Amino acid sequence: MKKPFLHNVETDSICQPPSPSVIFVDRAFRMLARLGVILVFSLIVVLVLEIGIKALPSIQKSGLDVITGTVWDVGQQKFGILPAIWGTLYSSLIALFVGGFFGISMAIFLTQDFLHPRLAAIFRAIVELLAAIPSVVYGLWGIFVVIPAIRPLTDELNESLGWIPFFSSTLSGPGLLPAALVLAIMILPTIAAVSQDALRAVPLRTKQAAYGMGTTHWEAILKVMVPTAATGIFGSLVLGLGRALGETMALAMLIGNSNQISLSLFAPANTLAAMLALNFPEAGPSEIEVLMYAALVLMLITLVVNVLGSMIITYAQRGMK
Amino acid sequence: MKLQTGVRIGVSGVILAIALLVTSAIQAQNDINPPVLNGAGATFPAPLYKKWIAAYKEVDPGTTIKYAVVGSGEGIKRFLDDTVDFGASDVPLTDFQIASAPHGAITVLVTAGMVVLAYNLPGLNGVLKLNRDTYSALLRGEITRWNDARIQAINPRLNLPDREIRLVVRKDSSGTTFVLSSHLSAISPEWRDGPGIGKRVSWPENAMFAPGNEGVAALVQRSVGSIGYVEYSFAKLLDLKTAHLENKEGHFIAPDDHVGIATLTANIEQIPADMRIHIPDPAGTDTYPLISFTWLLLKKHYPDGVKGTSLKRFITWCLGEGQSLSSALGYIRLPDEIAKRSNKALATVQTTPAP
Numbered sequence: 001m002k003k004p005f006l007h008n009v010e011t012d013s014i015c016q017p018p019s020p021s022v023i024f025v026d027r028a029f030r031m032l033a034r035l036g037v038i039l040v041f042s043l044i045v046v047l048v049l050e051i052g053i054k055a056l057p058s059i060q061k062s063g064l065d066v067i068t069g070t071v072w073d074v075g076q077q078k079f080g081i082l083p084a085i086w087g088t089l090y091s092s093l094i095a096l097f098v099g100g101f102f103g104i105s106m107a108i109f110l111t112q113d114f115l116h117p118r119l120a121a122i123f124r125a126i127v128e129l130l131a132a133i134p135s136v137v138y139g140l141w142g143i144f145v146v147i148p149a150i151r152p153l154t155d156e157l158n159e160s161l162g163w164i165p166f167f168s169s170t171l172s173g174p175g176l177l178p179a180a181l182v183l184a185i186m187i188l189p190t191i192a193a194v195s196q197d198a199l200r201a202v203p204l205r206t207k208q209a210a211y212g213m214g215t216t217h218w219e220a221i222l223k224v225m226v227p228t229a230a231t232g233i234f235g236s237l238v239l240g241l242g243r244a245l246g247e248t249m250a251l252a253m254l255i256g257n258s259n260q261i262s263l264s265l266f267a268p269a270n271t272l273a274a275m276l277a278l279n280f281p282e283a284g285p286s287e288i289e290v291l292m293y294a295a296l297v298l299m300l301i302t303l304v305v306n307v308l309g310s311m312i313i314t315y316a317q318r319g320m321k
Numbered sequence: 322m323k324l325q326t327g328v329r330i331g332v333s334g335v336i337l338a339i340a341l342l343v344t345s346a347i348q349a350q351n352d353i354n355p356p357v358l359n360g361a362g363a364t365f366p367a368p369l370y371k372k373w374i375a376a377y378k379e380v381d382p383g384t385t386i387k388y389a390v391v392g393s394g395e396g397i398k399r400f401l402d403d404t405v406d407f408g409a410s411d412v413p414l415t416d417f418q419i420a421s422a423p424h425g426a427i428t429v430l431v432t433a434g435m436v437v438l439a440y441n442l443p444g445l446n447g448v449l450k451l452n453r454d455t456y457s458a459l460l461r462g463e464i465t466r467w468n469d470a471r472i473q474a475i476n477p478r479l480n481l482p483d484r485e486i487r488l489v490v491r492k493d494s495s496g497t498t499f500v501l502s503s504h505l506s507a508i509s510p511e512w513r514d515g516p517g518i519g520k521r522v523s524w525p526e527n528a529m530f531a532p533g534n535e536g537v538a539a540l541v542q543r544s545v546g547s548i549g550y551v552e553y554s555f556a557k558l559l560d561l562k563t564a565h566l567e568n569k570e571g572h573f574i575a576p577d578d579h580v581g582i583a584t585l586t587a588n589i590e591q592i593p594a595d596m597r598i599h600i601p602d603p604a605g606t607d608t609y610p611l612i613s614f615t616w617l618l619l620k621k622h623y624p625d626g627v628k629g630t631s632l633k634r635f636i637t638w639c640l641g642e643g644q645s646l647s648s649a650l651g652y653i654r655l656p657d658e659i660a661k662r663s664n665k666a667l668a669t670v671q672t673t674p675a676p
Contacts, residue, residue: 065394069527071523073523074494074521075519075521075523076523083526109439141466143543147543151545159354169485170485170545170546171543171545172484172485172487172545172546172547173487173540173543173544173547174529174540174543174544256529256544257492257529257530257531258526258527258528258529258530259525259526259530260527262527267527268527269489269528276531278492278530279492281493282392282394282395282492282493282494282532283531
């Protein structure tokens with residue numbers, strides 16, 4: 001009889017109490033892992049504290065006025081970030097709407113037996129490649145491709161349907177719509193990938209049961225598969241929203257940096273992240289306090305959205321099993 | 322074992338070689354000790370300064386000059402903090418700032434330019450003209466569409482489009498904004514009592530903000546229906562259309578090199594001895610209404626004599642030979658009379674160590 005581990009041990013039996021070195025390695029690894037967890041966690045705490053402390057003077061000085069103020073005028077020391085909050089939420093929600101629609105459609109197309117599995121895998125890889133394109137490239141593409149491409153359409157809309165508040169201004173160049181469209185493409189891979197996982201996690205027997213009851217392909221998808229995977233798909237949308245809220249470079253290039261609150265899709269706007277990126281290099285001490293405040297607000301918004309998304313996904317996966 | 326020894330010898334050889342290289346480099350630096358002059362400031366003259374620095378490299382290869390493009394406000398701050406050898410600003414130093422400079426301050430006028438209103442209206446059948454009331458109202462946000470009756474009245478033949486006017490303005494603290502706002506305050510009481518004069522002023526809420534002259538010029542270039550204020554050199558670089566503006570005597574003037582020199586020559590007697598000139602509304606028939614100057618900020622005393630002399634030599638060259646490079650880049654070549662005065666100011670810079 002072969003004893004494959006015999007050369008490792010001195011006795012005939014391969015059972016023995018752990019040697020001191022094994023115990024040492026085990027302990028060391030546990031310590032290292034614990035240290036890692038503590039480091040990562042304290043990093044978040046330090047980050048929030050650091051920004052919070054730097055923002056404190058401004059919070060004490062102007063309280064909620066910064067959040068509700070609409071004027072950003074360094075000369076008069078007036079700092080209001082409401083237009084930026086509005087722009088952040090507005091552009092992200094439009095991006096979520098567009099990106100969500102295409103992302104979920106793509107996930108259905110790639111998981112519900114429309115394509116050969118091997119082909120589907122290739123498509124999936126291509127969609128995920130979108131996530132590898134640097135933000136600044138998206139920004140340039142937005143400036144030189146998206147804006148000139150949509151301008152004739154937006155001019156037409158403004159001329160014929162200008163009475164609708166969404167179309168009430170002319171698109172000059174940078175603006176909310178081009179920014180939101182580029183943002184939609186940037187969050188597409190996240191939404192498509194997580195939605196695909198959610199749809200794949202639906203047990204095969206659920207689908208078979210649906211077919212067994214006489215549903216058509218589309219009935220099975222829309223009435224059984226998608227509702228079953230709904231929590232996971234919803235989670236993918238929340239994660240996509242989280243990414244959209246924090247996106248900086250492409251938006252700084254495309255949003256137009258204009259501190260106004262407008263319903264119009266074609267008007268320039270501002271976002272928190274873009275505002276932070278563009279204002280920091282030149283900011284004086286009082287401006288930095290307010291920018292830290294704005295960073296805190298942005299961090300809170302994205303943190304809440306991301307925690308919500310992770311919770312929903314965890315819940316969905318638990319429900320599946 | 323043999324192989325390992327070989328590797329060990331190889332490694333120590335490489336380390337020795339690196340060490341030798343480093344020490345010889347340090348020695349070389351000690352032997353020649355070429356002066357490195359650090360400057361920082363205005364964005365407006367930056368293309369010209371870069372050109373000067375590059376051209377001067379051939380005149381005096383031993384001197385290295387570095388210029389950080391950070392804006393006038395930051396340039397003044399760094400000069401007063403004594404972290405640079407020279408500063409650059411489009412706004413003259415105030416008396417208080419001069420008094421607080423650690424080694425004293427001498428301002429030397431080195432070049433001038435024009436602030437233009439650059440616009441982007443594709444398909445316009447002619448050049449846009451703006452009179453004083455109109456462009457001040459437009460920059461206050463009171464005229465919101467291009468086919469407004471006030472603009473059409475000055476440009477009866479133009480096919481002005483029914484588009485919104487998008488203002489593009491400076492986000493950073495800027496000498497160009499200072500020149501524009503002081504001109505507007507001189508010609509329009511509404512502007513004077515409203516936004517006023519400053520390196521940063523309040524703008525209408527739908528204005529788009531961009532950093533630096535190059536940022537504004539680029540944003541105007543890619544935004545249809547936009548108008549922004551930039552230095553002429555940047556508009557020229559990107560080939561932007563510039564509006565003809567009404568001057569003090571009621572003529573509509575296109576910004577170009579000849580007009581720039583004519584404007585300077587017509588207003589030469591207004592230049593004070595310390596060169597801190599500022600003409601919010603220049604007089605004369607063919608003068609362009611928005612003229613801007615830019616200064617190098619020098620220490621009165623250069624404790625490091627080598628640095629001081631090489632810097633003075635560089636600036637003397639800029640005021641002489643260097644001026645011939647100005648107009649190609651869209652800057653105004655200083656008339657001889659002004660260059661002479663600048664040289665006089667430069668001569669007061671002392672390079673011997675302070676007692």
